[in-house]
Amino acid sequence: MNRVFVIGLGAVSPAGWGVPALRAALDAGEPLPIGRIERPGWDRPLNARLVPEPSPRPAFLAHARFRRASPLTHYVAAAALEALGGVQPLPPRLGLVVCLQIGCVQYSHRFYKEVLESPAAASPILFPETVFAAPASHLAALLGNVSLVTTLLGDPAVFLQGAALAADWLTEGRVDLALVAGAEEANWLRSDAIWHFDHGCVTGAGAGCVCLGLEAGASGGVELSALTGAQTYMSSISRGRAAQLMRSQLPAGSATELLCDGLQGCRRLDAPERAAWQGWPGPRLSPKRVLGEGLMAASGWQCVAACDALARGDFTGATLSVVGCNQQAIGARFVRSGGPFCLSCSPESPKLSAAGR
Numbered sequence: 001m002n003r004v005f006v007i008g009l010g011a012v013s014p015a016g017w018g019v020p021a022l023r024a025a026l027d028a029g030e031p032l033p034i035g036r037i038e039r040p041g042w043d044r045p046l047n048a049r050l051v052p053e054p055s056p057r058p059a060f061l062a063h064a065r066f067r068r069a070s071p072l073t074h075y076v077a078a079a080a081l082e083a084l085g086g087v088q089p090l091p092p093r094l095g096l097v098v099c100l101q102i103g104c105v106q107y108s109h110r111f112y113k114e115v116l117e118s119p120a121a122a123s124p125i126l127f128p129e130t131v132f133a134a135p136a137s138h139l140a141a142l143l144g145n146v147s148l149v150t151t152l153l154g155d156p157a158v159f160l161q162g163a164a165l166a167a168d169w170l171t172e173g174r175v176d177l178a179l180v181a182g183a184e185e186a187n188w189l190r191s192d193a194i195w196h197f198d199h200g201c202v203t204g205a206g207a208g209c210v211c212l213g214l215e216a217g218a219s220g221g222v223e224l225s226a227l228t229g230a231q232t233y234m235s236s237i238s239r240g241r242a243a244q245l246m247r248s249q250l251p252a253g254s255a256t257e258l259l260c261d262g263l264q265g266c267r268r269l270d271a272p273e274r275a276a277w278q279g280w281p282g283p284r285l286s287p288k289r290v291l292g293e294g295l296m297a298a299s300g301w302q303c304v305a306a307c308d309a310l311a312r313g314d315f316t317g318a319t320l321s322v323v324g325c326n327q328q329a330i331g332a333r334f335v336r337s338g339g340p341f342c343l344s345c346s347p348e349s350p351k352l353s354a355a356g357r
Helices: 017-028 071-082 107-115 134-143 160-170 190-196 237-246 265-277 287-291 296-311 350-356
Strands: 004-013 035-038 046-049 094-100 145-153 177-183 206-213 223-228 257-260 317-322 328-335
Touching: 004 017, 004 071, 004 160, 004 296, 017 287, 017 296, 017 350, 035 071, 046 190, 046 237, 071 094, 071 107, 071 177, 071 206, 071 257, 071 287, 094 134, 094 160, 094 296, 160 177, 160 206, 160 223, 160 296, 160 317, 160 328, 177 257, 177 296, 206 296, 223 317, 237 317, 237 328, 265 317, 287 296, 296 317, 296 328
Parallel strands: 094 145, 094 177, 257 317
Antiparallel strands: 004 206, 004 223, 035 046, 177 206, 223 328, 317 328
């Protein structure tokens, strides 16, 4: 099977617009300041880490398709354009996978509020921005050379399913490069829903994007070497058991390899993943502790942070652990150099062993 490389990275987060801002916040290691979101009917606001306004204003926002687009669409576009920044000229066939869990909450809230107040007067202009496929549609129109585009919905582990789909498109020769983006936006509805699961959880918003290709030239030496199978939660497989099964499909690690996990400092929510990775021999990075629970955006931040650390030469390999909130656990491994790409490898796979054991 063809080898798959990381060609570029992009991010929007509570740390700011761009990978350098994300990197600086994670290097500092301190949780970012908490902002407030007002909840109707409550005297006490909800906690969130919010994306700052961009400065300067991105030029792409002048595009006709972005005049009414949601903040989520802005985040996806900014991260995707940054990931493509080193690719000149752009190839004629781009693939685009946008991964969402909650989607365009702000416009949905606004539209349904109008429907409830006065159905006859509800603005039809708002409705298209409530559709899950809106961000991918807007970005495809902005880029203009997208051959394949899809939107995947699910819990945060779906981001790595998006990476698997993009790898399939590349190895089948259907696209020249593939963008995989995960994003969420801030709103009291989302923060309130998460608050009910854990009062101490602080939400975050933004996007993370990786550009994948088959040529290693612009990759900084970062290669996607393994993706586990999706370990789906069922009555017979708990979230904790699924995390253990995902962990068993990845190498044991070493002192020179990074584990980029989804821990956020919430004891109950973190417990399954913490148990699965106890005994990891190398350094660990937990972006959610700094940036907040960004759901699908957080999976994107994890992937960007891991690949950025490898590109800087800080580690020989990086393992990504995504234990989704309600559907599945999936893991991935990136290396600076080594064996061929291996989809859904088992620990005994010769390919995975050559790459990481």
